[in-house]
Amino acid sequence: xxxxxxxxxxxxxxxxxxxxxxxxxxxxxxxxxxxxxxxxxxxxxxxxxxxxxxxxxxxxxxxxxxxxxxxxxxxxxxxxxxxxxxxxxxxxxxxxxxxxxxxxxxxxxxxxxxxxxxxxxxxxxxxxxxxxxxxxxxxxxxxxxxxxxxxxxxxxxx
Amino acid sequence: xxxxxxxxxxxxxxxxxxxxxxxxxxxxxxxxxxxxxxxxxxxxxxxxxxxxxxxxxxxxxxxxxxxxxxxxxxxxxxxxxxxxxxxxxxxxxxxxxxxxxxxxxxxxxxxxxxxxxxxxxxxxxxxxxxxxxxxxxxxxxxxxxxxxxxxxxxxxxxxxxxxxxxxxxxxxxxxxxxxxxxxxxxxxxxxxxxxxxxxxxxxxxxxxxxxxxxxxxxxxxxxxxxxxxxxxxxxxxxxxxxxxxxxxxxxxxxxxxxxxxxxxxxxxxxxxxxxxxxxxxxxxxxxxxxxxxxxxxxxxxxxxxx
Numbered sequence: 001x002x003x004x005x006x007x008x009x010x011x012x013x014x015x016x017x018x019x020x021x022x023x024x025x026x027x028x029x030x031x032x033x034x035x036x037x038x039x040x041x042x043x044x045x046x047x048x049x050x051x052x053x054x055x056x057x058x059x060x061x062x063x064x065x066x067x068x069x070x071x072x073x074x075x076x077x078x079x080x081x082x083x084x085x086x087x088x089x090x091x092x093x094x095x096x097x098x099x100x101x102x103x104x105x106x107x108x109x110x111x112x113x114x115x116x117x118x119x120x121x122x123x124x125x126x127x128x129x130x131x132x133x134x135x136x137x138x139x140x141x142x143x144x145x146x147x148x149x150x151x152x153x154x155x156x157x158x
Numbered sequence: 159x160x161x162x163x164x165x166x167x168x169x170x171x172x173x174x175x176x177x178x179x180x181x182x183x184x185x186x187x188x189x190x191x192x193x194x195x196x197x198x199x200x201x202x203x204x205x206x207x208x209x210x211x212x213x214x215x216x217x218x219x220x221x222x223x224x225x226x227x228x229x230x231x232x233x234x235x236x237x238x239x240x241x242x243x244x245x246x247x248x249x250x251x252x253x254x255x256x257x258x259x260x261x262x263x264x265x266x267x268x269x270x271x272x273x274x275x276x277x278x279x280x281x282x283x284x285x286x287x288x289x290x291x292x293x294x295x296x297x298x299x300x301x302x303x304x305x306x307x308x309x310x311x312x313x314x315x316x317x318x319x320x321x322x323x324x325x326x327x328x329x330x331x332x333x334x335x336x337x338x339x340x341x342x343x344x345x346x347x348x349x350x351x352x353x354x355x356x357x358x359x360x361x362x363x364x365x366x367x368x369x370x371x372x373x374x375x376x377x378x379x380x381x382x383x384x385x386x387x388x389x390x391x392x393x394x395x396x397x398x399x400x401x402x403x404x405x406x407x408x409x410x411x412x413x414x415x416x417x418x419x420x421x422x423x424x425x426x427x428x429x430x431x432x433x434x435x436x437x438x439x440x441x442x443x444x445x446x447x448x449x450x451x452x453x454x455x456x457x458x459x460x461x462x463x464x
Contacts, residue, residue: 110239123246127282
């Protein structure tokens with residue numbers, strides 16, 4: 001009898017493990033869900049807010065592949081629990097994003113500031129365009145990084 | 159009776175209006191210091207203990223205010239944009255797309271070694287022979303063509319970008335602005351703008367402070383040395399030879415013979431800096447290891463080496 005109970009408990013535990021999906025609750029005010037692993041993949045696919053739950057699909061080093069409200073993407077694990085104060089926000093990902101709009105609504109609008117001064121925004125636009133160009137070819141970026149592992153280490157040139 | 163009900167309705171309507179106005183004036187503020195007093199007018203975290211939450215109080219307390227407020231993330235980006243706009247109006251971005259793309263890809267590679275690989279970073283190469291690099295709040299990183307011309311391989315470029323990205327990760331731009339010494343004129347202008355509920359005017363004043371600090375005066379000694387230390391860590395973690403940054407710092411120091419460049423004009427003395435970088439490189443235990451990518455660097459920067 002005891003053996004049957006133990007077996008049943010084991011089966012229940014195994015079934016629970018199969019159907020249980022690991023999840024994490026966002027502790028910070030916002031966490032961006034990115035298309036890939038890195039800032040190159042801004043703007044985000046979605047933004048989870050504090051208290052939202054993310055389903056963890058896979059762990060990949062410092063990154064998690066997650067599902068949030070039907071959207072699958074990547075988040076930095078440290079960004080979930082509030083131990084890592086984000087060094088930056090996704091605000092510069094392009095004109096018209098939510099951070100830009102929020103800032104503008106509060107009077108923090110660099111474009112208006114530049115216009116008042118008679119400054120052009122060509123340089124900022126060029127920097128953004130560079131980022132968009134690089135982001136458009138993720139395979140090239142991956143190769144760029146992968147080529148480093150096969151390179152000659154170190155150097156002592158003057 | 160009819161008049162009474164009408165008056166009552168008017169009173170209720172007026173109360174709702176007053177409450178909604180109060181909420182509106184406080185929207186966007188999440189000051190931990192406001193303590194339930196009337197909300198500040200700018201959607202900024204301007205509340206400080208003991209200062210009345212009204213225009214008169216702010217105008218009187220302008221200097222204190224400017225050194226006390228915290229900045230919400232979305233406005234940090236606006237500051238970064240303003241710094242980038244200002245720097246690139248003075249010195250344009252090179253038109254060479256290949257060079258810009260290359261520097262950006264090195265930057266994104268270094269980003270993998272930072273605590274914030276998910277952060278916002280944008281890069282640009284400034285078209286000048288001067289040796290220099292700048293970073294604005296929230297990830298706006300610019301390096302001069304002249305700096306790249308003084309480099310010998312990609313690990314050196316990674317080191318300088320890493321130094322600027324360390325400033326971003328440390329929020330040094332914000333800290334510099336908040337602790338900037340400011341003239342009475344600027345403080346008065348900012349106070350007046352705040353008092354007049356002129357958000358754009360206040361932004362102008364604060365950005366000017368940031369420009370003065372970040373572009374002209376530079377970060378303080380401890381911020382620079384911390385950025386040097388973390389640059390070494392970042393590039394080592396990203397797979398580069400950490401000694402690359404040390405080589406570049408030493409070369410510039412030797413070439414300048416103690417004379418400061420734009421890059422180092424406000425930085426700590428060369429000897430101190432050399433020592434800090436050398437120690438940081440040694441501490442990684444990876445000096446001479448990791449990639450230098452010299453051939454790729456030569457190929458990608460050939461256009462400015464003719």
